[in-house]
Amino acid sequence: MYICEYRYCVMPKKNPDAFLPLRSNWFHILLCLVEGEQHGYGIMQNVLARSDGKVRLWPATLYGSLKRLIEAGLIVESGDRPAPEFDDARRRYYKLTTLGRRVLDLESQRLKDLVRALEARRRQEART
Amino acid sequence: MSGWMTVCRRLYRRTAHTFPDEFRAVCGDGLEQLGEDVVPLVWQQQGALGILRLFADLAMRLPYEYLSTWISKIRELTMTNDIFEGTWTATGEDAQWDVPGNSKPQQACVRFEATDTGYLMVAYGIVDGKAVAERPQAISTDGRRRPLVDLNGRPIPGVPAGAVAFGSHSDSLTLEIGAEADGRVLSAATYKVSADGKTLTATNHGVGPKGPYKNVWVFTRVVPDPYVPQG
Numbered sequence: 001m002y003i004c005e006y007r008y009c010v011m012p013k014k015n016p017d018a019f020l021p022l023r024s025n026w027f028h029i030l031l032c033l034v035e036g037e038q039h040g041y042g043i044m045q046n047v048l049a050r051s052d053g054k055v056r057l058w059p060a061t062l063y064g065s066l067k068r069l070i071e072a073g074l075i076v077e078s079g080d081r082p083a084p085e086f087d088d089a090r091r092r093y094y095k096l097t098t099l100g101r102r103v104l105d106l107e108s109q110r111l112k113d114l115v116r117a118l119e120a121r122r123r124q125e126a127r128t
Numbered sequence: 129m130s131g132w133m134t135v136c137r138r139l140y141r142r143t144a145h146t147f148p149d150e151f152r153a154v155c156g157d158g159l160e161q162l163g164e165d166v167v168p169l170v171w172q173q174q175g176a177l178g179i180l181r182l183f184a185d186l187a188m189r190l191p192y193e194y195l196s197t198w199i200s201k202i203r204e205l206t207m208t209n210d211i212f213e214g215t216w217t218a219t220g221e222d223a224q225w226d227v228p229g230n231s232k233p234q235q236a237c238v239r240f241e242a243t244d245t246g247y248l249m250v251a252y253g254i255v256d257g258k259a260v261a262e263r264p265q266a267i268s269t270d271g272r273r274r275p276l277v278d279l280n281g282r283p284i285p286g287v288p289a290g291a292v293a294f295g296s297h298s299d300s301l302t303l304e305i306g307a308e309a310d311g312r313v314l315s316a317a318t319y320k321v322s323a324d325g326k327t328l329t330a331t332n333h334g335v336g337p338k339g340p341y342k343n344v345w346v347f348t349r350v351v352p353d354p355y356v357p358q359g
Contacts, residue, residue, distance in 0.1 A: 058185035059162040
C-alpha cells in the first residue's frame with residue numbers, strides 16, 4: 001500500500017543478559033518448566049523434590065513469581081491441555097518462552113563458570 | 129481435625145481472593161486453588177508451624193502486590209503523552225503519490241502506539257474500494273540498525289539478505305525511519321507532527337519492487353482516538 005514507506009519492521013528484542021543474575025525463585029521455576037508445561041502445584045512439588053526439601057515455594061511467593069515471569073516474557077500460560085485423564089481442569093499450565101529458555105541457559109552457564117572458578121581456586125590453594 | 133482444615137482452607141481462599149485485580153487477571157484463581165490444595169499437605173508435613181508459614185507467606189505478599197499495583201498505576205498516570213501516539217487519518221485527494229504499479233489509496237490511516245523502545249505503527253486504508261492493511265511495524269528510535277524481521281522475529285519473504293532498519297527522533301516533533309541493504313537505501317521516511325499536534329506529515333521515498341517511489345501524506349489526528357475506550 002506504501003502509505004507508510006515500508007512494509008518491514010524491526011523487532012526490538014529483550015536482552016537476555018539483562019535478567020542476570022537470575023533471582024533464585026525464577027531460576028527454580030524456569031528449571032521446572034524445561035521438562036515441559038507445568039501447573040502451580042506441579043512446580044511447587046518439583047522444586048521441593050529437586051532441592052531435597054530445602055526449597056519450598058509457598059503459594060503466594062510462587063504465584064507472585066509466576067506473574068512477574070509472565071510480565072517479563074520468560075514464561076506464558078499454555079493453551080494446550082494434557083489428555084483429559086491426566087488433566088485437572090481447574091489448573092493453569094505454564095511453559096517456557098524462547099526468551100525464558102535463553103535466559104535459563106545463560107544463567108546456567110554463569111553458575112557453571114562460577115563453580116569452575118571456585119574449583120580452580122581450591123585446586124590452586126591445595127597445591128600451595 | 130477436618131473441621132480445622134476446612135476453616136484454614138476457607139480462610140486461605142478468602143484472603144487470597146483479596147489480592148489486587150491486576151494480580152488475579154494474570155494468575156486467575158490459581159493462588160486460591162493452590163493454597164487450598166496444600167493446606168492438608170502442609171499440616172501433615174509441618175503441623176501448625178507449617179500452616180502459620182503458609183499464612184505468613186500470604187500476609188507478606190498481599191501488601192507487596194498492592195504496592196506493586198499502585199506503583200504501576202502511578203507510573204501510568206504520570207506518563208507523558210507522546211505527541212505521535214494516536215490515530216491519524218488522511219484522504220488520498222491531497223496526497224502526492226508517485227508509486228509505480230500501486231493505486232493511490234482513497235483513504236489512509238496510521239496509528240502509533242508508544243512502546244518501551246519506540247513505537248508500534250499500524251497502517252491501513254482503502255485502495256480500489258477495498259480495505260487493506262500493511263504489516264505492523266515495531267520502530268526503535270535509538271538510531272541503531274537492526275535486522276529487518278517481522279513482529280515475531282522471523283525473516284520476511286522478499287527482504288534482501290542483510291537488510292537493516294533504523295529509526296530516530298531528529299527533534300521532538302520529527303521521527304525519521306529507514307531501511308537499507310548493502311549500503312543501498314531501500315526506504316526513508318520522515319514523520320513530522322505540527323506544533324499544535326493536530327496534523328502529521330509523512331514523506332516516504334525509496335525503491336520498491338517496481339522501482340523508485342515517493343509519496344507525501346498529510347494526516348489529521350482522530351479525536352477522540354477510536355482505539356481508546358471512552359468514558
